[in-house]
Amino acid sequence: xxxxxxxxxxxxxxKRFPGVLANxxxxxxxxxxxxxxxxxxxxxxxxxxxxxxxGLYKPEEGAISVEGKRVSFNSPRDAIAAGLGxxxxxxxxxxxxxxxxxxxxxxxxxxxxxxxAELDKKILALQEQYGLRVDPKAKIWQLSVxxxxxxxxxxxxxxxxxxxxxxxxxxxxxPQEIKEFIATLKxxxxxxxxxxxxxxxxxxxLAIANRVTVLRHGRATASGVSTAGTTKRKLAxxxxxRDVIFFLEKPPAxxxxxxxxxxxxxxxNDRGLQALKGVSLQVRAGEILGIAGVAGNGQSELAQVITGxxxxxxxxxxxxxxxxxxxxxxxxxxxxxAHVPEDRNGVGSAPSLxxxxxxxxxxxxxxxxxxxxxxxxxxxxxxxxxxxxAFDIAAPNIDVQARLLSGGNLQKAIxxxxxxxxxxxxxxxxxxxxxxxxxxxxxxxVLLDERARGTAILLFSEELEEVMALSDRIAVIYExxxxxxxxxxxxxxxxxxxxxxxxxxxxxRGETDGHE
Amino acid sequence: MLLGAMFGFKVAVGTGNPWLGLLVAMLAGGMLSLLHAxxxxxxxxxxxxxxLATNFVGIGLSLVLGEGxxxxxxxxxxxxxxxxxxxxxxxxxxxxxxxxSILVYFGYLLTPAVAFYINRTxxxxxxxxxGEYPSAADALGINVYxxxxxxxxxxxxxxxxxxxxxSLAISPGWFSELTTAGQGWIAIGIVIFAQWNPxxxxxxxxxxGALRRxxxxxxxxxxxxxxxxxxxAQSPGFFLQMLPYALTIIxxxxxxxxxxxxxVGAPAALGLPYVRGERGR
Numbered sequence: 001x002x003x004x005x006x007x008x009x010x011x012x013x014x015k016r017f018p019g020v021l022a023n024x025x026x027x028x029x030x031x032x033x034x035x036x037x038x039x040x041x042x043x044x045x046x047x048x049x050x051x052x053x054x055g056l057y058k059p060e061e062g063a064i065s066v067e068g069k070r071v072s073f074n075s076p077r078d079a080i081a082a083g084l085g086x087x088x089x090x091x092x093x094x095x096x097x098x099x100x101x102x103x104x105x106x107x108x109x110x111x112x113x114x115x116x117a118e119l120d121k122k123i124l125a126l127q128e129q130y131g132l133r134v135d136p137k138a139k140i141w142q143l144s145v146x147x148x149x150x151x152x153x154x155x156x157x158x159x160x161x162x163x164x165x166x167x168x169x170x171x172x173x174x175p176q177e178i179k180e181f182i183a184t185l186k187x188x189x190x191x192x193x194x195x196x197x198x199x200x201x202x203x204x205x206l207a208i209a210n211r212v213t214v215l216r217h218g219r220a221t222a223s224g225v226s227t228a229g230t231t232k233r234k235l236a237x238x239x240x241x242r243d244v245i246f247f248l249e250k251p252p253a254x255x256x257x258x259x260x261x262x263x264x265x266x267x268x269n270d271r272g273l274q275a276l277k278g279v280s281l282q283v284r285a286g287e288i289l290g291i292a293g294v295a296g297n298g299q300s301e302l303a304q305v306i307t308g309x310x311x312x313x314x315x316x317x318x319x320x321x322x323x324x325x326x327x328x329x330x331x332x333x334x335x336x337x338a339h340v341p342e343d344r345n346g347v348g349s350a351p352s353l354x355x356x357x358x359x360x361x362x363x364x365x366x367x368x369x370x371x372x373x374x375x376x377x378x379x380x381x382x383x384x385x386x387x388x389x390a391f392d393i394a395a396p397n398i399d400v401q402a403r404l405l406s407g408g409n410l411q412k413a414i415x416x417x418x419x420x421x422x423x424x425x426x427x428x429x430x431x432x433x434x435x436x437x438x439x440x441x442x443x444x445x446v447l448l449d450e451r452a453r454g455t456a457i458l459l460f461s462e463e464l465e466e467v468m469a470l471s472d473r474i475a476v477i478y479e480x481x482x483x484x485x486x487x488x489x490x491x492x493x494x495x496x497x498x499x500x501x502x503x504x505x506x507x508x509r510g511e512t513d514g515h516e
Numbered sequence: 517m518l519l520g521a522m523f524g525f526k527v528a529v530g531t532g533n534p535w536l537g538l539l540v541a542m543l544a545g546g547m548l549s550l551l552h553a554x555x556x557x558x559x560x561x562x563x564x565x566x567x568l569a570t571n572f573v574g575i576g577l578s579l580v581l582g583e584g585x586x587x588x589x590x591x592x593x594x595x596x597x598x599x600x601x602x603x604x605x606x607x608x609x610x611x612x613x614x615x616x617s618i619l620v621y622f623g624y625l626l627t628p629a630v631a632f633y634i635n636r637t638x639x640x641x642x643x644x645x646x647g648e649y650p651s652a653a654d655a656l657g658i659n660v661y662x663x664x665x666x667x668x669x670x671x672x673x674x675x676x677x678x679x680x681x682x683s684l685a686i687s688p689g690w691f692s693e694l695t696t697a698g699q700g701w702i703a704i705g706i707v708i709f710a711q712w713n714p715x716x717x718x719x720x721x722x723x724x725g726a727l728r729r730x731x732x733x734x735x736x737x738x739x740x741x742x743x744x745x746x747x748x749a750q751s752p753g754f755f756l757q758m759l760p761y762a763l764t765i766i767x768x769x770x771x772x773x774x775x776x777x778x779x780v781g782a783p784a785a786l787g788l789p790y791v792r793g794e795r796g797r
Contacts, residue, residue, distance in 0.1 A: 054655075056655070075657055076654070076655050076656065076657050077656070078657075088655065091652075092655040092656075093649070093652055094644070094648045094649040094652050094653070095648065095784065096644070096648050096784070097644060097645065097648070101641055102652070104638075104641075105642070105645055105652070105653065105656050106642070106645075106653065106656030106657050106658045107638075107656075111638065112637050112638055112639070113636060113637055113638075114636055114638060114641065116636075
């Protein structure tokens with residue numbers, strides 16, 4: 001590569017948060033016209049480093065240069081002025097405003113009166129240039145997540161950003177959208193932009209990036225390594241610090257009778273819109289039914305209806321033949337329906353209670369843990385100690401507040417509680433989201449063990465690879481409807497991706513048959 | 517509002533200039549709102565609690581500073597005015613443009629101005645953004661704190677204006693806390709009823725105004741159609757006067773329920789302090 005100035009140079013960046021050293025003397029270079037991946041587990045300090053670059057955080061130590069000039073950002077506005085634009089993982093868009101309004105938000109021009117027609121035209125021209133299409137008059141809340149992401153990128157391009165920082169941009173996209181997205185990235189690189197791509201997905205990093213920097217516990221374990229000269233295994237080791245098993249062994253399923261039978265379930269979401277439009281599914285004892293789908297297509301509502309936490313408008317939830325729809329969570333618990341909820345802190349645990357208390361939260365009504373009035377302290381402590389050991393929960397003791405546990409250990413504690421009730425059915429929603437590789441392994445092992453024990457498992461996950469690896473059958477949900485059911489060994493990521501985008505299985509099959 | 521009513525009347529009595537009274541009333545409302553701003557924006561206190569506390573401070577200050585003001589007698593009031601030309605329009609002319617307080621005309625102009633400002637201008641767009649999704653605005657370099665301060669202050673100015681409207685035009689004088697009689701709370705009800713839309717707020721405000729007038733009129737005549745007027749007696753009179761407030765409660769309950777559920781019109785970050793870097797808005 002010819003000797004040109006780096007688009008961005010970060011040297012010895014140190015950023016502390018109370019009790020945490022998020023970035024510990026990190027160096028990072030971005031060449032002109034490259035895609036540079038920033039890889040690391042959750043909490044490794046990737047987003048922090050890029051928030052420093054985007055002017056959201058001020059580093060305690062270190063120097064930043066943009067195109068050879070030393071800079072010091074006091075606010076995101078300074079970073080944008082220097083040509084750095086960040087697309088955050090949680091989109092920074094105002095839901096009630098239009099695409100155009102969001103794109104021009106915060107700019108000096110136009111000074112006062114907004115001529116929307118003219119502005120819309122300008123935005124359309126910009127879209128044409130980069131192939132990022134989205135209706136400028138649409139309100140953000142009406143857009144799909146992929147479209148919202150395009151708005152975010154357009155926002156930065158409109159501001160003349162030459163460096164784009166993308167924080168886990170593919171986490172919210174379907175496989176097809178990811179393909180499109182990668183093509184867009186290539187186009188932007190070709191037109192002279194440089195891109196930082198934050199991710200914890202190894203395959204993607206290898207496919208998209210020219211170079212990669214790996215962070216672990218706030219330190220760079222690899223700086224600007226060329227992706228051509230490395231492997232998935234090597235990167236994983238740099239990321240986690242030890243050898244990683246990618247796929248667990250899965251013995252063949254021995255499905256028993258139908259334990260959970262859902263029929264034509266309809267329900268509304270919190271906004272009063274219909275989130276489930278007639279879902280019917282069966283889960284047998286000893287099998288895992290994976291539910292794939294882009295977030296927000298009714299997964300949460302479905303899990304809540306099954307566990308008694310949300311009222312269904314109509315339909316049936318039969319547990320071992322008994323209809324429990326619209327009863328209560330208590331009824332579900334008594335029928336041995338375990339729930340590993342999406343929201344670990346709000347629903348899955350009581351953050352300010354102790355680990356021991358959280359572990360008995362579903363058994364306190366029954367002897368020997370509790371009698372009618374009192375709780376049996378010594379039994380609780382003994383059970384909690386046993387579960388802590390059995391599920392390898394890393395906590396100083398069982399009296400520690402649940403809020404102080406790391407995400408992985410909290411999830412292990414929730415699993416320990418749910419599994420100790422010897423469930424017949426497990427409803428697990430995003431059980432591995434946000435966990436590090438080690439904890440993911442542990443969670444997946446628990447689910448497979450339960451499957452071997454003969455439990456019926458309903459697994460909701462946005463991680464397609466996880467669904468493919470764990471499930472015996474996969475159902476794809478889109479806008480509250482099941483698009484089709486496939487077996488993982490008989491399907492492809494493309495097929496599932498099409499269903500995630502709203503195509504029905506029979507239509508997809510029809511198409512491929514036509515080609516043959 | 518009460519503070520504005522008190523200052524407006526006090527200054528008007530003291531200087532003989534109602535316009536000066538109006539100005540001081542607005543400033544007083546603005547200053548009081550800054551207290552609320554400091555507590556909620558800088559110290560991230562609960563906005564409802566702070567609002568109630570600020571309200572009590574306002575009442576207390578008004579009563580103390582307005583001591584003896586009720587015996588001050590009369591003063592020059594804000595003028596009434598008939599719009600030349602427009603008042604000649606049949607039906608609407610006499611209703612809308614004849615011999616109204618100058619502030620009524622100000623109200624006519626303010627609504628479209630505010631609607632235009634909020635929906636069609638750059639600063640208006642920023643105003644909506646800091647109320648709907650402050651982190652998005654912050655990420656684009658908009659100073660969320662400064663804008664929130666500014667608009668709380670403007671809200672205070674308008675509340676002061678509302679108070680002075682009562683004490684210097686609608687029902688002139690100072691009758692301690694009965695001057696405004698808690699009509700500010702009705703304003704909150706109207707905002708929810710209007711789903712944060714200036715035009716609907718206008719309609720709502722006039723509806724409440726008409727209701728108050730209707731109640732006064734109902735108490736006047738001895739005969740109502742062919743019956744003896746049942747509202748002339750003392751106790752049903754109080755009952756009638758209570759109606760706008762009861763209606764406010766009903767609207768608040770309905771409004772907050774459906775607003776919670778469907779988020780109709782209400783700014784998404786309503787009541788939420790903004791702290792940079794904190795998740796969950």
